[in-house]
Amino acid sequence: MEYQNLISTVKENILYVTINREKALNALNKDTLTELADVIAFANKTPEVRGVIITGAGEKAFVAGADIKEFSDYNGKQGEELARSGNGNVFNAIEGSSKPFIAAINGFALGGGLELAMACHIRIASDNAKLGLPEVTLGLIPGYGGTQRLTQLVGKGKAIEMITTANMINAVEAEKIGLVNYVVPQAEVISKAEEILNTIKLRAPLAVAAAIKSVVASFNETDGYSVETQEFGKCFETEDFKEGVSAFVEKRKSAFVGK
Incomplete structure (x- = not known):
């Protein structure tokens, strides 16, 4: 457009x-x-x-x-x-x-x-x-x-x-x-x-998205806690979570890819 x-x-x-x-x-x-x-x-x-x-x-x-x-x-x-x-x-x-x-x-x-x-x-x-x-x-x-x-x-x-x-x-x-x-x-x-x-931009993109969704849900959803719990669980399935944990253990900067 x-x-x-x-x-x-x-x-x-x-x-x-x-x-x-x-x-x-x-x-x-x-x-x-x-x-x-x-x-x-x-x-x-x-x-x-x-x-x-x-x-x-x-x-x-x-x-x-x-x-x-x-x-x-x-x-x-x-x-x-x-x-x-x-x-x-x-x-x-x-x-x-x-x-x-x-x-x-x-x-x-x-x-x-x-x-x-x-x-x-x-x-x-x-x-x-x-x-x-x-x-x-x-x-x-x-x-x-x-x-x-x-x-x-x-x-x-x-x-x-x-x-x-x-x-x-x-x-x-x-x-x-x-x-x-x-x-x-x-x-x-x-x-x-x-x-x-x-x-x-240095943070995990999917985690950032999940955080925004969860915070907004605190006002717009009947149960923001449930949204937070679901988004928290989804983060464990991401490549970025594995990268973040590995970087922490290896004492290096994370290289997130948004997956």
């Missing part, structure tokens, strides 16, 4: 995805969501890709929200379908990916933009970033998992406060409440994400 709204490239086993709508502050329109769904699917089916970094073009915004004009005249059923398809194809697809996704938040992350960042497994924010869910100012609520993921990350009280006031918070506050993992100068957002992924 040829992208009109994304820049996508793979370098040293990392897939870099830049939402390239700088004049629109990288707002998520239908076409951008379709392209994101495609690039997420590519990441999941491509063995070369060991991790993904998502960011926004320019220095002002990661993603400043959704393209409101596209759904301003929707009825209830159309609104439900908008949320259902977006969640299934993009937001849940990111969270459910076996590859670690890192959001490199290089400016405003508002509405659907913050929801996109929260769907990622790790978040790095620039020190000038502003984050928030302003949907109630439009007579809406977050529809791409925002009410759920924000609550999981920061707790019920803070989530209700942020969503019902629609107030933005800065990067320092976001780190304080657990919404982002790190705050760095804007010029270092990508390099910090690369640093984390380069460490993950």
Whole structure:
């Protein structure tokens, strides 16, 4: 698929995805969501890709929200379908990916933009970033998992406060409440994400995938412990487990192959 709204490239086993709508502050329109769904699917089916970094073009915004004009005249059923398809194809697809996704938040992350960042497994924010869910100012609520993921990350009280006031918070506050993992100068957002992924790349790929699945299951499954137990057992059947044990005994670095 040829992208009109994304820049996508793979370098040293990392897939870099830049939402390239700088004049629109990288707002998520239908076409951008379709392209994101495609690039997420590519990441999941491509063995070369060991991790993904998502960011926004320019220095002002990661993603400043959704393209409101596209759904301003929707009825209830159309609104439900908008949320259902977006969640299934993009937001849940990111969270459910076996590859670690890192959001490199290089400016405003508002509405659907913050929801996109929260769907990622790790978040790095620039020190000038502003984050928030302003949907109630439009007579809406977050529809791409925002009410759920924000609550999981920061707790019920803070989530209700942020969503019902629609107030933005800065990067320092976001780190304080657990919404982002790190705050760095804007010029270092990508390099910090690369640093984390380069460490993950040293680990067993199937074990990394199992760990992500098990952690996500702690929120989304009725019995996350069972998922963890099953994934733990599956690890014993992998070549990487045998390699990891051998490397430990032989006091050398592991050479994992993802099998």
